[in-house]
Amino acid sequence: MSGLSGRLQNLVTRIARAASDAGRDPVGIRLLAVSKTWPAESVREAAAAGQRAFGENYVQEGVAKVEALADLDLEWHFIGPLQSNKTRPVANSFAWVHSIDRLKIAQRLSEQRDVFLPPLQVCIQVNVSGEASKSGVSPAELPDLARAVAALPRLKLRGLMTIPEPTSDVALQRSRFAMLRQLMEQLRADGLELDTLSMGMSDDLEAAIAEGSTMVRVGTAIFGSRNYAN
Numbered sequence: 001m002s003g004l005s006g007r008l009q010n011l012v013t014r015i016a017r018a019a020s021d022a023g024r025d026p027v028g029i030r031l032l033a034v035s036k037t038w039p040a041e042s043v044r045e046a047a048a049a050g051q052r053a054f055g056e057n058y059v060q061e062g063v064a065k066v067e068a069l070a071d072l073d074l075e076w077h078f079i080g081p082l083q084s085n086k087t088r089p090v091a092n093s094f095a096w097v098h099s100i101d102r103l104k105i106a107q108r109l110s111e112q113r114d115v116f117l118p119p120l121q122v123c124i125q126v127n128v129s130g131e132a133s134k135s136g137v138s139p140a141e142l143p144d145l146a147r148a149v150a151a152l153p154r155l156k157l158r159g160l161m162t163i164p165e166p167t168s169d170v171a172l173q174r175s176r177f178a179m180l181r182q183l184m185e186q187l188r189a190d191g192l193e194l195d196t197l198s199m200g201m202s203d204d205l206e207a208a209i210a211e212g213s214t215m216v217r218v219g220t221a222i223f224g225s226r227n228y229a230n
């Protein structure tokens with residue numbers, strides 16, 4: 001067994017244990033393998049070990065990998081910051097976008113999504129850490145943005161995503177993830193059909209699963225430490 005497939009298997013076990021500790025069925029938690037900075041060959045290796053959903057943060061790098069691996073049946077998720085002049089390749093190369101943080105980006109993605117493709121599945125990124133983090137919409141601005149995004153024809157709003165400030169304080173991790181869950185519950189009570197909480201990474205996925213995560217985004221625990229110089 002290669003290092004990568006062993007790490008992938010350990011991670012599946014870790015997710016199952018966290019689900020069981022939380023009294024949840026592990027079937028309700030998807031694993032998104034975050035392959036940013038890793039070459040297409042690493043993705044191919046993870047795919048051979050059974051992983052199907054991959055996340056990318058940078059437009060050019062992500063689109064190049066989608067094209068290089070077009071022979072495989074993979075599901076690609078865009079999870080990084082998105083500028084409005086780079087929405088077109090994302091609209092048509094990816095199945096999901098987790099990082100919607102303003103209406104203009106969502107409108108462009110909806111206009112640019114090819115009509116022959118299924119709707120682009122999207123999550124709104126929420127800033128649950130206040131001053132400590134810059135990315136994502138504030139909880140106060142979320143309801144209006146969610147209603148507007150849900151009305152766009154070529155997008156399907158699935159839920160919320162967050163990247164809290166890194167901390168080893170498990171109680172703090174849980175309180176941030178609990179806030180995202182409560183925000184989704186409020187939107188559902190207001191009539192939006194949402195089913196996705198994209199939260200939890202290599203260092204905090206147990207806390208995220210305890211608070212209801214349905215998709216954990218994991219890079220380092222699968223591929224190893226990233227080297228941004230590559």
Ligand SMILES: *Cc1c(COP(=O)(O)O)cnc(C)c1O
Pocket residue numbers: 034036057079080163201202203217218219220221
């Ligand atoms: C890089 C990244 C991850 C993965 O983080 P790890 O700590 O390597 O598991 C998850 N989500 C987003 C948005 C990322 O940019």
